[in-house]
Amino acid sequence: MNINEIQRRLVKILGEDKVSTDPVTLSLYASDPVSFPMIPEDLSKKFVVVMPSNIEEITEVVKLASRENVPIIPQGASTSLALGSSVISLSALNQLETLKYGIIMFTGSMRRILEFSKTDRYIKTEAGVRIDELNDYLDNNDTGLFFPVDPASSRAATVGGAVASGAGGLRGARYGTMREWVLGLEFVDGLGRIHRVGCRTVKCRQGYDLTRLLVGSEGTLGVIYSAILKLWPKPHHILRTLFYSERFIEGFKTFLDIRERFGVPLIAEYLSNRLVEKIRETTGIWFGDGHAIITDIEIEDLSLVDKFSKEIESILARNNIKSYVIASNRDPDFEKIYFLRKSMYPSALKTRKMKYIITEDIVVPITKIPEYVEFVETLRRKYERDIEVGGHLGDGNLHPKLEGDLDDPRDRDLVMKIGREIALKAVELGGSVSAEHGIGTMKIDLLIEEFRYRGSEASIDLMREIKKTFDPKNILNPGRVIPIER
Numbered sequence: 001m002n003i004n005e006i007q008r009r010l011v012k013i014l015g016e017d018k019v020s021t022d023p024v025t026l027s028l029y030a031s032d033p034v035s036f037p038m039i040p041e042d043l044s045k046k047f048v049v050v051m052p053s054n055i056e057e058i059t060e061v062v063k064l065a066s067r068e069n070v071p072i073i074p075q076g077a078s079t080s081l082a083l084g085s086s087v088i089s090l091s092a093l094n095q096l097e098t099l100k101y102g103i104i105m106f107t108g109s110m111r112r113i114l115e116f117s118k119t120d121r122y123i124k125t126e127a128g129v130r131i132d133e134l135n136d137y138l139d140n141n142d143t144g145l146f147f148p149v150d151p152a153s154s155r156a157a158t159v160g161g162a163v164a165s166g167a168g169g170l171r172g173a174r175y176g177t178m179r180e181w182v183l184g185l186e187f188v189d190g191l192g193r194i195h196r197v198g199c200r201t202v203k204c205r206q207g208y209d210l211t212r213l214l215v216g217s218e219g220t221l222g223v224i225y226s227a228i229l230k231l232w233p234k235p236h237h238i239l240r241t242l243f244y245s246e247r248f249i250e251g252f253k254t255f256l257d258i259r260e261r262f263g264v265p266l267i268a269e270y271l272s273n274r275l276v277e278k279i280r281e282t283t284g285i286w287f288g289d290g291h292a293i294i295t296d297i298e299i300e301d302l303s304l305v306d307k308f309s310k311e312i313e314s315i316l317a318r319n320n321i322k323s324y325v326i327a328s329n330r331d332p333d334f335e336k337i338y339f340l341r342k343s344m345y346p347s348a349l350k351t352r353k354m355k356y357i358i359t360e361d362i363v364v365p366i367t368k369i370p371e372y373v374e375f376v377e378t379l380r381r382k383y384e385r386d387i388e389v390g391g392h393l394g395d396g397n398l399h400p401k402l403e404g405d406l407d408d409p410r411d412r413d414l415v416m417k418i419g420r421e422i423a424l425k426a427v428e429l430g431g432s433v434s435a436e437h438g439i440g441t442m443k444i445d446l447l448i449e450e451f452r453y454r455g456s457e458a459s460i461d462l463m464r465e466i467k468k469t470f471d472p473k474n475i476l477n478p479g480r481v482i483p484i485e486r
């Protein structure tokens with residue numbers, strides 16, 4: 001069946017205003033932050049965008065796609081950095097290519113808060129609610145609660161996309177990732193069957209844990225309609241320290257000392273000296289030069305600011321750190337420092353010298369971070385290529401940013417070679433090729449290698465079987481995470 005006929009049937013299910021093959025609209029939904037330099041061709045003969053409003057509409061669309069064997073690409077805000085939410089994929093030959101045809105299912109217009117209980121500390125939302133919107137709702141209603149998972153893209157990222165990509169973020173060290181905060185889900189599998197799994201409680205045993213299986217499944221096992229999310233009391237007050245060191249290792253030791261004294265920080269973030277420069281160039285925000293580390297510690301009462309600031313200052317002095325700012329959440333610099341950190345990716349993007357920028361997403365045990373940072377520096381010199389390291393120091397999740405021209409076959413091969421070394425070094429150090437961005441189409445080979453390295457290839461077979469069980473026709477985000485034959 002051609003896409004025009006599919007569109008006609010979709011209009012019957014959803015109505016005209018929720019279905020589009022308009023080339024401009026399609027081009028907006030076609031790419032993601034990695035693939036956006038690819039100018040999308042006219043996609044109107046191959047793709048259709050749908051914007052369902054409820055679970056029944058999702059079900060009907062999936063049933064149609066299943067009958068007619070048409071791929072569905074579930075999409076939230078399409079901020080994925082793993083090439084997983086757009087029509088553009090990385091092929092087995094390392095080429096960026098447009099998928100053949102399909103339905104882009106945008107779940108971002110379902111934006112209702114469905115339930116909230118302050119006493120039971122949960123909130124149930126539709127998939128399209130933005131992470132920041134969720135926290136704004138909790139703030140505006142003076143609940144004293146918050147949702148702690150905080151990807152740097154939180155203003156745009158949707159609940160559905162964050163669940164499906166298993167997102168983490170700045171507060172990972174203290175609060176973990178989506179996996180720890182999703183209590184239940186409503187989703188539609190590849191045959192159009194509705195599932196309501198999980199509970200409104202922290203304790204909940206329901207046989208195999210289908211809720212957690214969906215977290216991080218990247219749209220390949222089901223389309224998420226709603227999520228029940230655990231909430232937590234907001235920290236009373238926060239003391240934020242931004243400090244600069246000439247060499248990374250001095251900053252790292254200082255971070256360990258702060259952690260030793262105050263416990264796991266609410267956030268502990270790192271920006272290389274060159275990223276600090278790039279952020280200054282693009283945002284004008286500047287507090288100092290060198291490798292920057294930001295730590296947040298929780299304080300019960302603002303009267304403790306002076307006491308704790310003095311303790312932090314003595315830790316900084318002991319480590320020979322001279323350039324720093326300490327700000328409580330009442331201080332104007334507090335938000336400015338957060339903004340500085342959140343500008344890491346946009347600044348790297350704006351100042352890039354080459355066409356594409358690839359954000360790697362490895363994780364290593366905290367003790368291995370210095371060795372890993374040194375390794376990336378070696379790669380930088382060896383390949384004479386801009387690779388900048390920043391990321392979540394507190395949980396060992398670093399995001400080396402690598403520039404390249406993926407349209408040029410020779411450069412693409414080099415970028416892939418460097419990316420491979422970046423990822424596999426993490427595995428060698430006891431970590432993983434992906435911490436929070438997911439596999440998408442960028443890391444399929446690396447994931448398989450990681451399991452091979454651990455002598456666990458059977459796990460890949462098991463994952464293929466899981467995919468076939470949830471989606472026997474292989475219509476949900478095919479070719480992503482663990483590809484199976486269509």
Ligand SMILES: Cc1cc2nc3c(=O)[nH]c(=O)nc-3n(C[C@H](O)[C@H](O)[C@H](O)COP(=O)(O)OP(=O)(O)OC[C@H]3O[C@@H](n4cnc5c(N)ncnc54)[C@H](O)[C@@H]3O)c2cc1C
Pocket residue numbers: 033073074075076077078079080081084085107127150151152153156157158159160161162163164165166167168169170217218219220222223224225345346436437477
């Ligand atoms: C500037 C920037 C900073 C970022 N910082 C972080 C960070 O700190 N931590 C982090 O973890 N990530 C980060 N990311 C990556 C990304 O933003 C997050 O993973 C985010 O949670 C994705 O949400 P989204 O709504 O954009 O999902 P999308 O990008 O639209 O989708 C992500 C994946 O989920 C699937 N999906 C989307 N919606 C659904 C649904 N309803 N049902 C089933 N599957 C679905 C898609 O098919 C895709 O595989 C960052 C990205 C950018 C651009």
